[in-house]
Amino acid sequence: MSAIDRKLLDEFREILDADGIVSRATELKVYECDGWTVEKRAPDVLLLPRSTAQLSAILAALHRRGVAFVPRGAGTGLSGGCLSLNAPAMICTSRMNRILEIDFDNRRVEAESGVVNLHVTNAVKSKGYFYAPDPSSQVACTIGGNIAENSGGPHTLKYGVTTNHVLALEVVLPDGEVVELGGPAEERCGYDLVGVVVGAEGTAGIVTRATLKLMREPENHRTLLAAFPDADTATRAVSMIIASGIVPAALEMMDQLIIRAVEDAFNVGLPLDAGAVLIIELEGLEAGLTAYADEVAKTANLAGASSVRLARDEAERALLWKARKRAFGAVGRLAPNYATQDGVVPRTCLPRILRVIADVSRRYDLRIGNVFHAGDGNLHPIILYDEREPDQVRRAIDAGREILKACIEMGGSLTGEHGIGVEKIGEMPLMFSPDDLRVMTELRHVFDPMERSNPGKVIPQPGACVEVAAPRRQAPI
Amino acid sequence: MAATTSSNLANRLNSIVGADRVRAPTDTEARAADAIVEPASIEEICEIVRMCEADRIALAPIGAARSLAGIRRSPVALGISMARLARIVAYEPDDMTIVAESGITVGKLNAAMAGARQRLPVDPCGPGMTTLGSLIGAAHSGPLRLSEGASRDLLIGVRFVGHGGNLVHGGGRVVKNVAGYDLMKLMGGAFGTLGIVTEATFKVRPIPSDYSIAVVPYARAADAFAAACILNDALPLSNLDILSPALAPRFNSTSQFLLLAGVSGSPLEIGCQAGRIRDLVGARGEILSADGALRSYELLRDVDFHSAPLAAQIAVPPASLAQVLEACGNDIEFRAHAGSGVAQIILADEPLAEVAAKTVARWREVARSARGSLRLIAAAPAFRDSLEFFDTPNDGALALMRRLKAAFDPAGIFNPGCFVGGI
Numbered sequence: 001m002s003a004i005d006r007k008l009l010d011e012f013r014e015i016l017d018a019d020g021i022v023s024r025a026t027e028l029k030v031y032e033c034d035g036w037t038v039e040k041r042a043p044d045v046l047l048l049p050r051s052t053a054q055l056s057a058i059l060a061a062l063h064r065r066g067v068a069f070v071p072r073g074a075g076t077g078l079s080g081g082c083l084s085l086n087a088p089a090m091i092c093t094s095r096m097n098r099i100l101e102i103d104f105d106n107r108r109v110e111a112e113s114g115v116v117n118l119h120v121t122n123a124v125k126s127k128g129y130f131y132a133p134d135p136s137s138q139v140a141c142t143i144g145g146n147i148a149e150n151s152g153g154p155h156t157l158k159y160g161v162t163t164n165h166v167l168a169l170e171v172v173l174p175d176g177e178v179v180e181l182g183g184p185a186e187e188r189c190g191y192d193l194v195g196v197v198v199g200a201e202g203t204a205g206i207v208t209r210a211t212l213k214l215m216r217e218p219e220n221h222r223t224l225l226a227a228f229p230d231a232d233t234a235t236r237a238v239s240m241i242i243a244s245g246i247v248p249a250a251l252e253m254m255d256q257l258i259i260r261a262v263e264d265a266f267n268v269g270l271p272l273d274a275g276a277v278l279i280i281e282l283e284g285l286e287a288g289l290t291a292y293a294d295e296v297a298k299t300a301n302l303a304g305a306s307s308v309r310l311a312r313d314e315a316e317r318a319l320l321w322k323a324r325k326r327a328f329g330a331v332g333r334l335a336p337n338y339a340t341q342d343g344v345v346p347r348t349c350l351p352r353i354l355r356v357i358a359d360v361s362r363r364y365d366l367r368i369g370n371v372f373h374a375g376d377g378n379l380h381p382i383i384l385y386d387e388r389e390p391d392q393v394r395r396a397i398d399a400g401r402e403i404l405k406a407c408i409e410m411g412g413s414l415t416g417e418h419g420i421g422v423e424k425i426g427e428m429p430l431m432f433s434p435d436d437l438r439v440m441t442e443l444r445h446v447f448d449p450m451e452r453s454n455p456g457k458v459i460p461q462p463g464a465c466v467e468v469a470a471p472r473r474q475a476p477i
Numbered sequence: 478m479a480a481t482t483s484s485n486l487a488n489r490l491n492s493i494v495g496a497d498r499v500r501a502p503t504d505t506e507a508r509a510a511d512a513i514v515e516p517a518s519i520e521e522i523c524e525i526v527r528m529c530e531a532d533r534i535a536l537a538p539i540g541a542a543r544s545l546a547g548i549r550r551s552p553v554a555l556g557i558s559m560a561r562l563a564r565i566v567a568y569e570p571d572d573m574t575i576v577a578e579s580g581i582t583v584g585k586l587n588a589a590m591a592g593a594r595q596r597l598p599v600d601p602c603g604p605g606m607t608t609l610g611s612l613i614g615a616a617h618s619g620p621l622r623l624s625e626g627a628s629r630d631l632l633i634g635v636r637f638v639g640h641g642g643n644l645v646h647g648g649g650r651v652v653k654n655v656a657g658y659d660l661m662k663l664m665g666g667a668f669g670t671l672g673i674v675t676e677a678t679f680k681v682r683p684i685p686s687d688y689s690i691a692v693v694p695y696a697r698a699a700d701a702f703a704a705a706c707i708l709n710d711a712l713p714l715s716n717l718d719i720l721s722p723a724l725a726p727r728f729n730s731t732s733q734f735l736l737l738a739g740v741s742g743s744p745l746e747i748g749c750q751a752g753r754i755r756d757l758v759g760a761r762g763e764i765l766s767a768d769g770a771l772r773s774y775e776l777l778r779d780v781d782f783h784s785a786p787l788a789a790q791i792a793v794p795p796a797s798l799a800q801v802l803e804a805c806g807n808d809i810e811f812r813a814h815a816g817s818g819v820a821q822i823i824l825a826d827e828p829l830a831e832v833a834a835k836t837v838a839r840w841r842e843v844a845r846s847a848r849g850s851l852r853l854i855a856a857a858p859a860f861r862d863s864l865e866f867f868d869t870p871n872d873g874a875l876a877l878m879r880r881l882k883a884a885f886d887p888a889g890i891f892n893p894g895c896f897v898g899g900i
Contacts, residue, residue, distance in 0.1 A: 105796035106818070150655045163659065164630050179873030185849040186627070186817050187616070187792035189868040190897040191671075191878050195629065195662025199655050216713070239571045245594055245683035284713065287749035288742055344651040346572040376653040377572075416653040424656075431656055435643045440658045442884045446877060458657065 002044045003067045003088045012047060015057045020095070022046040031072065031090055035137075036080040036423050043070065043090035050095045052170060052178060052208040059206070060176030062089055068452040069174075071202040073114065073145030076137040078340070079421025081149060081201050085456040091206060093144045099123055100209070107214040108167065108184055113144025113207045117151075120212065129214040132159035135417070136325050144207050150199030152417035154250040154324070157375040158283075159215065161417065163198040170209035171197055174453045184211055196443065201419050202454040204447035218283035221249075222293040223311040223320055226300040230275035231255050231358075231370065235350035237278060237303035238374045242347060244299055246292055250281040251375030255354075257334075258327050258369045258382075265330035268323040271307060278374065279320055327371040328382070335367070335384035341400050342418040343407035347377040356406045357381050364399040366392070378416035379407070405430060420458045428460050483512065486534065486554065490514050493524050502542075502556060508858065509545035510537060510556025517561040519636075519644055519675050526673070527642035529555065530888040537892040538673045540580065540608030543783045544615035545668070547855035548866045549895050557673060559610050565589055566676060567650070574633065574650055576678045579610035595681045598625035600778050609677045616666035619778045620716035620739065623816040625682060632661045634678030639671070640886055652680050663881075669892040670900055671885040685741035688715065690770045691754045693762030694725075694733035701734040702799035704758050705815035708738050711757060712750050715739040717816040718777055723825055724810050727776050736762070736815075737777055739770070780812050786827035786857040789840055792819045793849030804843045806836075821854065830860030837864055844868075867897040 004023070012021050022028060023045045032042040049055040062069055068087040074094065075082055084090055093114040101110040104127055109120055117138040120131040134153035135141055141151070147169070152161045159165075168182035182194035197204045228234040234253055241251065254262070255276045263270050270277060278300070282292050297308040311317040331338055345353045354370065357379075361368040367384040381403055385396040404414055408430045415424055428437065440459050444451070490499045490512075498515040506513055516522045529536050537545055539556040559580030566576040570593035577586055584605035587596045600619030601607040607617055613635070618627040625631075634648035637660075647660025664674050695701040701719045709717055716739040720728075725735040736758070740750040751764050765773055782788040793801050795818035802811055805822060813820035824836060837853065844851040845868070853866040869875060875898045882900045885891075893900075 103794070103796075106794040108794065150659070152653060152655075156653060160626070160630060161653065161655070163662070164626065173873075177873060179877065180871055181874055181877075183848055183850065184794045185792040186622075186819055187666075187790065187850060187852075188870075189850050189852050190870045190874065191667055191881055192629065192662040192665050193874060193877055193881075195659055195665070198662075199659050216710075218713070242573060243571050245686070247683065285742070285746050285749055288746035291743060291745060344653055346569065346574065346651055348569055348571045373653070377651055378653045411650045413649050413651050413654040414656045416651070417655060419655055420657070428657065431649070433646070436645050436647065436657070439639060439643075439645045439660070439885075440647075443658050443660075443663070443881070446880045446884055 003065065004044045008061065008065060008067070009045070011061045012045070012058065015054050015061070016047060016049060020048040020050065022048070031075070031084070031092075034075040034077040034080060034082050036078055036083070036421065039080055039083055039422060041084050043084040044088040046090045046092060048092050048095050052172065055091065055096070055206060055208055056172045056176045056178050058091060059172050059174060062452070063175040066450065066452070068455045070454050071144070071148065071206045073142030073148070074116070074140045076141040077145060077149060077421065078342070078418040079415070079423040081419050081421040081454070081457060083422055085422060087455055093142065093206065093208070096208060104129065106184065109212045109214055110209065111143055111212065112209055113142060113147065115143050117141050117143060117146055124214055125217070128217045130217055131212055132165055132215050133162045143210055143212070147198050147207050147210060148200065148202045149417070149419040152378070154252055154373060156373065156417070157251055158247060158249040163195060165213045166194060166198050166210055167213060168211035169194050169197055169207050171205045171207050173205040174448045174450065182211070201421065201458050203444055203458055205453055220283065220286045220289055221317065222282045222289050223317040224280045224293060224296060224308055225311070225320055226278045226280065226297070226305045226308045227271040227274035228276045228278070228305055231354045232351050233304040234276035234278055235354060235374065237300045237305060238350060239348060240299050240303050241280065241296055242375070244295060246282070246296060248280050248296070248375060249283045250279070251373070252279040252324050253277070253370065253372055253374035254324065254327060255370040257367060258331065258371045261330040261334055261369065262323050262327055265333055266323060266326060268319050270323060274306065279324055324371070331369060331382050331384070336386045336388065338385065339383045339396050339400055341379065341381050341383070341403055342415045343379050343404050343412060344416040345377045345379065345407050345410045345412035347375070349410040349412070350374065350377060353379065353406060353410060357403055360399050360402050364395045366395055366399055368399070373416070376416065377412070401427070422457060425458065425460050486512065489528060490525070493528065494521050505546045506539060506542040506556055508552060509539060509542045509549055510552045511554050513539065513556045513558050515558045515561050519638065522557060522638045522673055522675060523642035523644060525557065526638050526640075529890045530640065530642070533888060533890065535890050535893050538610050538614065538669045540611040541606040543606065544611055545892070545895070547783050548853060550861050553892060559608060562675060570595055573681050574652060574678060575681055576634070576650060576676065577609060578676050579613070579674045580608050583607045583609065583612060590681060594684045596684050597631065597679050598682045599628045599631065602779050602781050602783070610674050613665055613674055613677060614667060614669045618819070620718050620774070620814060622814060622819070623717055624713070624715045629662065629665045631680045632665065632677060633680055635661045635664050635674060636676040637664060637672040637674045640888065644675070645672070648678065650678050668896050670882060670896045672891060685715070687744055687747050687766070688739060688741045688770050688774065689747050689751055689764055689766040690740075690773050691736070691738045691751070691758070691762060691764045692728060692773060693736040693758055695736060696733055698734050698803065699799060701736045702815060704736055705738070706796070707757050708754060709816045712740065712753060714816065715741045716774070717814070719813040719815050720777070720780070721810040724780055724812060728773060737773065739774060777812070782821045782823060782854050785823040785855055787824045787833055787836065788821060788854040789837070789851050790819065790821050790854055791840065791844050791849060791851045793844060793847040794818055797847045801843055801847045801849065805840050818849070827857060830863050833860040834863040841868065866895065869898050
């Protein structure tokens with residue numbers, strides 16, 4: 001018996017237009033998972049408000065009945081953050097997609113939470129500005145989803161993640177109350193509740209509006225492709241580049257398995273004989289760039305690069321980024337299924353963790369490719385498997401967990417940008433003590449005392465064991 | 478009666494930390510706390526917190542005590558000095574992260590990283606006396622916030638002793654990490670009202686190879702701000718600040734507003750930017766380089782507002798800062814971080830209590846109408862009682878803040894009564 005009865009549906013009909021309520025099972029199937037496709041469960045009803053007032057009225061109605069809900073943006077998340085878990089109602093912000101104000105003088109944009117990430121940059125780039133967080137799903141993912149997950153992207157290395165670019169939020173609390181947090185100025189009085197809501201994975205209510213910071217476009221770029229005989233040498237180059245005092249805008253690595261997959265699929269001219277490549281992007285004043293690019297090339301050669309190539313023009317630069325961003329699509333050709341981890345290690349531990357991953361690959365008899373944000377130490381090992389063979393599935397899950405455990409032992413983290421969601425909730429006690437988790441629960445209860453906003457995410461229930469049936473299939477990072 | 482209570486407190490502290498580490502406050506500390514204890518371990522802090530919770534004894538973490546001495550109406554019973562918890566726990570230059578106990582000063586931390594040509598680029602006034610605890614708790618920042626961000630942007634891990642005397646941690650030691658709630662943000666700018674930060678992990682940055690600063694005088698504030706706006710639009714500046722005439726003499730200026738625009742990078746980049754600054758603001762002023770530039774930057778950074786009879790920090794959307802400062806009146810002096818919309822303002826002369834209250838009310842109204850905020854950095858003890866030190870947030874946000882305080886400090890002992898809404 002669903003908690004969404006006829007009477008509650010009637011209430012929704014008074015709040016929303018007819019096309020804003022989806023309750024037919026066939027239509028709801030689209031909403032049964034996000035980019036984490038292992039666990040699936042469709043909500044009992046999907047609600048598509050067009051305004052804060054409508055969204056607030058929906059949450060108030062759910063509050064009166066004690067019904068839990070799950071917020072959703074575009075559903076591009078990779079950790080099951082918007083899986084309908086013990087939450088009969090799903091509230092999707094995709095129709096709240098207006099950019100409300102662009103303030104170039106103050107470098108601010110005010111947008112509804114359903115606005116697509118890339119649309120913000122598209123709206124301001126003609127005047128030489130951009131919105132910095134650039135997850136690879138940015139053509140589809142929403143600002144609200146980015147805020148929930150505290151999303152990153154390749155250019156995180158220089159610009160930071162979403163939380164560094166959000167100044168103010170309008171949030172509808174789980175009881176329907178609308179609150180304004182933060183403001184358009186850089187400082188505010190009182191606790192930094194904006195900083196708490198960003199990255200709370202939808203457990204603090206639903207964000208409806210955000211004031212974002214804009215950045216000035218750099219004067220120019222240099223993008224280099226450095227090839228190395230093996231992954232060890234490439235990671236050593238990463239450390240040496242950073243140690244030279246140059247902080248690139250992006251510093252990405254692909255290993256041999258990925259290089260070959262990308263070349264087979266897209267033929268972008270990556271060196272097939274290389275054990276690993278680095279894509280290094282520098283940006284800033286034209287006056288300094290040539291010297292920095294020369295120094296990076298010199299450092300890469302010193303570290304043992306077999307070749308270093310500078311993208312000659314914007315077309316070649318775009319091609320390199322295409323190779324990087326399509327790597328996951330290319331891997332899809334190598335095996336029926338793959339699972340992606342999002343662990344982080346201190347940058348200096350990259351050689352060690354890559355050796356661990358190679359060892360795990362051997363011991364579990366599974367192919368594992370690496371394409372990741374090397375400058376940040378944020379790994380994305382891609383474990384290839386075939387879901388038709390239950391033993392392979394089991395091994396893929398165990399291999400992933402062993403890699404995450406090694407990340408934690410090296411002083412790292414379970415997730416750099418994908419969030420905990422349901423996927424990694426079972427591993428949270430590896431990173432946080434019972435006291436840490438208790439305090440996080442207390443913090444959650446400040447916003448959501450009944451745990452009705454996205455229940456079952458981020459913080460594991462004491463004693464509960466989350467059993468994952470199979471690892472994720474695809475993950476376009 | 479009070480004497481009995483305080484000697485009782487001293488006795489009990491002695492049993493936790495030993496008599497040699499319980500002492501009377503210094504002059505500055507005395508405005509923040511009646512007695513000072515210097516724990517030497519996290520366990521001691523945990524035990525002190527448990528004791529204070531049981532007996533409802535108000536406490537506050539203390540570094541140099543500048544921040545709390547400037548704003549507490551009355552001292553708390555017990556100041557927890559972090560002086561003995563000032564070690565660097567881990568520093569790996571190639572990771573560009575540093576872990577340190579909260580009692581270390583920004584100056585000492587940066588001295589330890591100088592050999593690797595790295596720094597924590599948050600630059601409060603007097604880094605030699607600003608502890609990490611104070612940097613985080615009082616959200617200090619300086620001119621470099623324009624290019625490097627504030628401590629909020631660089632703090633990636635935190636340990637604190639919370640209620641029940643429990644040690645809690647959030648974040649970690651890696652530069653990118655979204656596991657669990659962001660407890661770092663909670664501690665930032667909370668003025669010690671949610672717990673005692675004992676350890677912090679920061680992202681650090683390379684020290685640029687060169688730094689130059691343009692120092693340009695203007696007769697009118699409006700002209701200085703107009704020039705700042707042009708420069709900020711054209712160049713990736715390190716800092717962009719404006720000093721009012723009374724604060725400018727240390728730069729040998731003759732009663733003019735001073736625009737200070739810093740540029741950093743390689744000699745090539747510096748040369749290019751210096752050239753463009755000359756093109757944009759004309760031949761007036763001078764561009765200092767090398768040691769001269771660093772000295773000027775340090776003078777700018779270290780303009781002290783803590784000892785003023787009435788000092789405030791105002792934050793507004795950057796484009797309205799010039800107008801806002803003008804509307805604050807012609808009896809103020811200021812240091813404006815022009816690109817960030819943040820400024821510190823003082824009344825040069827010590828006002829009467831009634832005048833102080835009216836002045837603050839006026840400033841606050843000006844900030845509010847520009848959609849900004851104002852908090853007091855310091856006020857003379859004589860008229861503290863008549864002042865609100867923080868803006869009161871809107872009802873919805875304040876209700877959440879009260880719930881947060883109640884959840885994190887159920888006994889109400891962490892620096893009570895001096896934060897927003899009386900928290």
